[in-house]
Amino acid sequence: MFVKLIEVKRVAGDNHGFLGANDKFTLGEIFLNPEQISHMKEDFQMERWLAEGLLPEGLNSAQKFTKVFINRSGRTAAVTVIGETPSVMEKIQTVSITHKQLLRG
Numbered sequence: 835m836f837v838k839l840i841e842v843k844r845v846a847g848d849n850h851g852f853l854g855a856n857d858k859f860t861l862g863e864i865f866l867n868p869e870q871i872s873h874m875k876e877d878f879q880m881e882r883w884l885a886e887g888l889l890p891e892g893l894n895s896a897q898k899f900t901k902v903f904i905n906r907s908g909r910t911a912a913v914t915v916i917g918e919t920p921s922v923m924e925k926i927q928t929v930s931i932t933h934k935q936l937l938r939g
Contacts, residue, residue, distance in 0.1 A: 836865040837929040839915040868930045870904045877901040877914045
């Protein structure tokens with residue numbers, strides 16, 4: 835089973851945490867396998883960029899973000915999703931529990 839979340843993705847630039855003049859962000863759906871998630875933490879950098887008006891329009895100014903770390907083939911990748919960390923964790927756990935119940939019949 836996969837969990838559907840909304841990702842905040844940098845579509846231009848790769849300045850290792852710093853924003854360049856051409857950097858832009860977009861929102862999109864991402865489907866993650868809960869079994870590949872190693873850990874999560876609040877993404878304070880995205881909150882700062884939101885406060886500075888650098889993220890896509892339409893987001894609530896009080897919006898929170900979570901950085902989700904995923905293990906794939908021995909490598910760790912990080913994605914930032916919309917939502918407070920406890921809410922994201924609850925959604926992932928709900929999908930995991932539902933999947934286990936389906937398997938047990």
